[in-house]
Amino acid sequence: xxxxxxxxxxxxxxxxxxxxxxxxxxxxxxxxxxxxxxxxxxxxxxxxxxxxxxxxxxxxxxxxxxxxxxxxxxxxxxxxxxxxxxxxxxxxxxxxxxxxxxxxxxxxxxxxxxxxxxxxxxxxxxxxxxxxxxxxxxxxxxxxxxxxxxxxxxxxxxxxxxxxxxxxxxxxxxxxxxxxxxxxxxxxxxxxxxxxxxxxxxxxxxxxxxxxxxxxxxxxxxxxxxxxxxxxxxxxxxxxxxxxxxxxxxxxx
Ligand code: SF4
Numbered sequence: 657x658x659x660x661x662x663x664x665x666x667x668x669x670x671x672x673x674x675x676x677x678x679x680x681x682x683x684x685x686x687x688x689x690x691x692x693x694x695x696x697x698x699x700x701x702x703x704x705x706x707x708x709x710x711x712x713x714x715x716x717x718x719x720x721x722x723x724x725x726x727x728x729x730x731x732x733x734x735x736x737x738x739x740x741x742x743x744x745x746x747x748x749x750x751x752x753x754x755x756x757x758x759x760x761x762x763x764x765x766x767x768x769x770x771x772x773x774x775x776x777x778x779x780x781x782x783x784x785x786x787x788x789x790x791x792x793x794x795x796x797x798x799x800x801x802x803x804x805x806x807x808x809x810x811x812x813x814x815x816x817x818x819x820x821x822x823x824x825x826x827x828x829x830x831x832x833x834x835x836x837x838x839x840x841x842x843x844x845x846x847x848x849x850x851x852x853x854x855x856x857x858x859x860x861x862x863x864x865x866x867x868x869x870x871x872x873x874x875x876x877x878x879x880x881x882x883x884x885x886x887x888x889x890x891x892x893x894x895x896x897x898x899x900x901x902x903x904x905x906x907x908x909x
């Protein structure tokens with residue numbers, strides 16, 4: 657089956673455990689204000705490639721990817737769910753570790769869409785779930801999408817699949833970098849046993865030039881970049897929320 661691929665990285669170090677072959681698919685339903693890959697938004701901007709073609713290319717690098725595996729990122733891979741499922745099925749036939757990097761947008765708890773998710777998760781080892789904001793209005797404002805879809809997807813992963821979950825969260829001043837929201841995020845995810853890692857990333861403005869090249873207005877123009885120290889501080893607040901949840905304490909917010 658053919659899919660639309662934005663790009664491929666053969667030695668990814670931040671997209672799952674070990675060294676990874678990373679396929680960035682084209683197409684994304686969100687419009688995050690801090691998106692650093694606006695060139696992945698439109699599916700038709702991707703290059704048509706078949707799942708067989710990709711897995712054969714993966715095999716060329718396999719010897720040094722042994723500690724890692726195959727990751728599909730985006731855009732958002734769930735836009736092309738059938739294609740990703742087929743690619744992961746081919747990977748699992750070869751005993752390759754599979755990781756999906758997604759926001760969970762487009763998740764549905766019913767009908768044929770749910771069946772598609774069940775089929776994909778049966779061949780997915782790890783989901784890196786990007787929770788972009790823990791407040792529904794804040795989520796809408798920051799991404800244009802619905803928080804509900806991300807959180808229902810998290811529930812589905814916890815209760816209906818065998819996937820491991822890693823959480824990703826980007827801190828942005830005036831949006832997500834607030835004690836209340838960080839704590840609430842921690843308190844929410846503290847209830848999920850399949851979550852094995854938390855990655856808190858500082859917002860950066862390195863995509864400004866890309867927007868200019870694409871003739872797009874950069875929504876966060878003038879916004880200062882966040883530091884690693886601020887990400888560390890945010891992480892501590894998230895962890896405090898997680899701890900309170902684990903200890904059965906009332907939420908502070
Ligand atoms: S989900 Fe990712 S690719 Fe899509 S708009 Fe947000 S940051 Fe960009």
